[in-house]
Amino acid sequence: MYLQDVIWTIALTGMSLVALGFLLIIFRASKQADEATRAASNATARKLKTWMFGILLLIFVSGSWATLHDYPIVFQDGSSGQQAVTVVGRMWSWDVIPDTIRTGVPIEFQVTSEDVNHGFAIYDPNGRILSQTQAMPGYTNRLHYTFSQPGTYTIQCLEFCGMGHAPMSYPLEVVAKGGM
Amino acid sequence: MASLTLYPEDERLVGASRVAFNLYMITAIGLFVILMIIGLTMRLSQAMWFEVQVDLFYKLLSMHGTGMVGTAALSTTAVMWYFLRKYVNLHLWAFITNYVLFMLGAVCIIVAIFIGDYGALWTFLYPLPVNGMGLWSSYTAALFMAGNLLIGVGSLLFYFDAAAAIIKKHGNLGRALGVQWLFKGTIDPNHPKAVVASTMVIIANSLGILAGAVVLVMSLINVFYPDMHLDALLAKNLTYWFGHMYINATIYMGVIAVYELLPRYTGKPYAISRPFIWSWSASTLFVIIVYPHHLMMDFAQPQWLTIMGQVISWSAGFPVFLVTTFGALQNLHRSGIKWKTPSRFMILSLFGWAAGIVPAILDGTVRNNLVMHNTQWVPGHFHFYLVLGVLSMVLALMFHVTGSRTQTPPNSSADKIGFSFYLIGGLVFVLAFLAAGHMSVARRMATHLEQWIPTDKMGSIGATILILGMIYFAVRISIGLLRSPSSSQATGASSSSSSQ
Numbered sequence: 270m271y272l273q274d275v276i277w278t279i280a281l282t283g284m285s286l287v288a289l290g291f292l293l294i295i296f297r298a299s300k301q302a303d304e305a306t307r308a309a310s311n312a313t314a315r316k317l318k319t320w321m322f323g324i325l326l327l328i329f330v331s332g333s334w335a336t337l338h339d340y341p342i343v344f345q346d347g348s349s350g351q352q353a354v355t356v357v358g359r360m361w362s363w364d365v366i367p368d369t370i371r372t373g374v375p376i377e378f379q380v381t382s383e384d385v386n387h388g389f390a391i392y393d394p395n396g397r398i399l400s401q402t403q404a405m406p407g408y409t410n411r412l413h414y415t416f417s418q419p420g421t422y423t424i425q426c427l428e429f430c431g432m433g434h435a436p437m438s439y440p441l442e443v444v445a446k447g448g449m
Numbered sequence: 450m451a452s453l454t455l456y457p458e459d460e461r462l463v464g465a466s467r468v469a470f471n472l473y474m475i476t477a478i479g480l481f482v483i484l485m486i487i488g489l490t491m492r493l494s495q496a497m498w499f500e501v502q503v504d505l506f507y508k509l510l511s512m513h514g515t516g517m518v519g520t521a522a523l524s525t526t527a528v529m530w531y532f533l534r535k536y537v538n539l540h541l542w543a544f545i546t547n548y549v550l551f552m553l554g555a556v557c558i559i560v561a562i563f564i565g566d567y568g569a570l571w572t573f574l575y576p577l578p579v580n581g582m583g584l585w586s587s588y589t590a591a592l593f594m595a596g597n598l599l600i601g602v603g604s605l606l607f608y609f610d611a612a613a614a615i616i617k618k619h620g621n622l623g624r625a626l627g628v629q630w631l632f633k634g635t636i637d638p639n640h641p642k643a644v645v646a647s648t649m650v651i652i653a654n655s656l657g658i659l660a661g662a663v664v665l666v667m668s669l670i671n672v673f674y675p676d677m678h679l680d681a682l683l684a685k686n687l688t689y690w691f692g693h694m695y696i697n698a699t700i701y702m703g704v705i706a707v708y709e710l711l712p713r714y715t716g717k718p719y720a721i722s723r724p725f726i727w728s729w730s731a732s733t734l735f736v737i738i739v740y741p742h743h744l745m746m747d748f749a750q751p752q753w754l755t756i757m758g759q760v761i762s763w764s765a766g767f768p769v770f771l772v773t774t775f776g777a778l779q780n781l782h783r784s785g786i787k788w789k790t791p792s793r794f795m796i797l798s799l800f801g802w803a804a805g806i807v808p809a810i811l812d813g814t815v816r817n818n819l820v821m822h823n824t825q826w827v828p829g830h831f832h833f834y835l836v837l838g839v840l841s842m843v844l845a846l847m848f849h850v851t852g853s854r855t856q857t858p859p860n861s862s863a864d865k866i867g868f869s870f871y872l873i874g875g876l877v878f879v880l881a882f883l884a885a886g887h888m889s890v891a892r893r894m895a896t897h898l899e900q901w902i903p904t905d906k907m908g909s910i911g912a913t914i915l916i917l918g919m920i921y922f923a924v925r926i927s928i929g930l931l932r933s934p935s936s937s938q939a940t941g942a943s944s945s946s947s948s949q
């Protein structure tokens with residue numbers, strides 16, 4: 270299960286709920302209400318709005334906590350002690366040293382660029398993104414990742430950098446711990 | 450409170466105002482069609498149904514992005530002007546100067562792209578524009594940036610004129626926004642929503658454009674003095690501060706059409722309320738400080754900015770869902786509405802906004818951004834609220850105005866067919882992008898991998914259907930606008946096409 274699948278499910282659910290809300294009202298739009306009904310439905314609307322506010326607030330607070338308390342980006346002070354892999358992007362190729370990595374070893378990718386902005390994204394052998402960071406000239410971004418499966422991964426540039434942007438990829442070999 | 454007459458006298462377009470409005474709208478709808486066809490060309494090429502050379506693809510992408518953002522701004526500025534002029538004293542010269550500067554800017558941009566081969570996209574992210582690897586020169590980039598600058602100056606001019614007029618009427622911008630009613634006091638029921646929304650846009654977008662001007666001027670200096678390097682992170686912050694606000698302003702200008710027109714079509718008054726004031730004051734703040742969600746993958750960015758980007762992205766959902774969408778749907782509920790082309794587009798536009806914000810908020814979450822950033826998820830969510838949201842708002846007003854000649858809103862069978870094309874094609878088109886993002890298809894790529902092609906094909910089909918509807922609208926609206934009356938009483942007046 271990829272995080273993308275969770276996001277996609279939530280998005281489809283959310284958009285469908287919005288669509289449902291619209292359809293419900295649209296089906297009730299053409300029939301005109303008299304004054305009494307209108308007053309009653311205004312009162313219902315007020316209640317509904319309070320409930321919606323409550324629910325959204327709950328989602329906001331719990332969702333923010335759930336997604337932020339264990340902050341997904343490592344602190345950038347550079348003192349991790351993990352195995353470092355230096356990554357330099359340039360128009361239109363990557364330098365990755367060392368270019369073979371073991372599973373189970375926490376890796377710190379130290380990513381920068383020599384010229385323009387590039388994007389450093391790791392695609393797994395199934396072609397799905399696992400994580401990414403920007404490669405920006407003058408800055409080094411530290412991305413932590415631990416691979417669990419051996420295989421040929423792909424580093425793909427994800428920030429438009431001119432003509433050679435799309436083919437700007439690099440195969441990253443991940444071998445089983447012990448092996449090599 | 451807005452009048453419930455469909456075509457009130459104080460909205461009638463006469464003389465030079467009418468010419469200006471028609472210029473804006475006919476230019477806009479023509480540009481939309483052309484730029485959509487350019488968009489379709491790119492989608493077809495990603496689907497391998499049509500071959501486009503790589504360098505041309507990025508020129509088309511630069512043209513489509515810059516052109517669409519500019520045209521969305523142009524047309525929604527006309528929406529804002531159309532309603533705001535009833536409440537404050539706007540100068541027509543400012544509105545027209547904005548148009549002229551826009552067109553001059555557009556010429557610079559078109560020349561830079563198609564003659565100078567500029568291909569560094571609408572975001573002109575430093576230092577790519579000055580590093581074209583021989584494809585385009587720095588001077589070409591300078592021309593492109595000068596074009597943007599001209600368009601920005603035009604917008605600023607229009608906003609400053611509007612700000613002056615609003616201040617003259619309401620004392621200051623805060624009072625126009627209604628902050629005096631946030632906690633206490635009886636809200637003036639006649640305080641126009643159009644003034645509240647316009648004030649928000651003026652405040653936020655002027656700041657955004659100024660940031661854009663700063664980064665453009667810095668980049669221009671860099672073109673001529675290449676030794677003066679800019680800080681790439683600072684330049685990116687400024688660029689997205691500008692870009693985010695500029696494109697978001699279009700929806701806040703466009704929605705004025707819904708506030709103003711919807712109650713006339715439902716026949717139910719749509720009162721201003723304290724939650725409404727809150728929502729616009731909050732949105733003013735949100736839209737100014739939310740932009741760091743574009744820099745979540747820049748780990749060098751101060752952490753608090755990134756966290757703010759997420760928290761504010763989520764907060765932005767409250768005003769949209771609880772106030773604008775809820776209020777409009779409440780207005781529609783049991784109203785006995787007789788559906789017309791403009792009212793259909795109004796409701797579609799709110800759906801586009803409310804539904805499109807769902808994938809946007811998901812992407813504005815740091816954790817999710819790690820796997821969604823710069824995938825086609827991004828064009829997925831922004832096309833959702835630009836194509837189905839902003840454009841529908843503009844189309845609603847355009848259609849409404851074409852009905853002013855006979856004082857009956859348009860509602861032909863052809864309109865209904867066109868609307869279904871737009872709706873169905875639009876949904877297929879945006880869902881194809883979102884589905885692609887879910888599968889990690891990268892955005893902004895001329896060449897796609899084999900396994901990415903199915904969603905490219907789906908998107909191309911959706912876009913084709915949508916464009917068929919849009920071409921019909923463009924013809925119908927252009928003719929309708931040219932035929933609407935220019936002087937005296939509208940009723941009974943027949944086709945006098947141009948006025949002065």
Ligand code: HEM
Pocket residue numbers: 484485486487488489491492510511513514515517518521570571572825828832835836839840891892893894912913915916
């Ligand atoms: C039929 C209608 C449309 C089609 C077929 C279309 C197609 C496209 C395509 C293929 C892309 C590039 C996607 C990628 O990165 O792989 C794109 C990007 C974009 N589109 Fe559209 N589009 C349409 C309508 C619109 C509208 C109405 C707007 C705005 C009002 C708009 C604004 C943009 C912007 C801002 C970009 C980003 C450009 C960039 O990445 O630099 N598009 N569109």
Ligand SMILES: [Cu+2]
Pocket residue numbers: 386387388426427428429430431433434435437
């Ligand atoms: Cu790239």
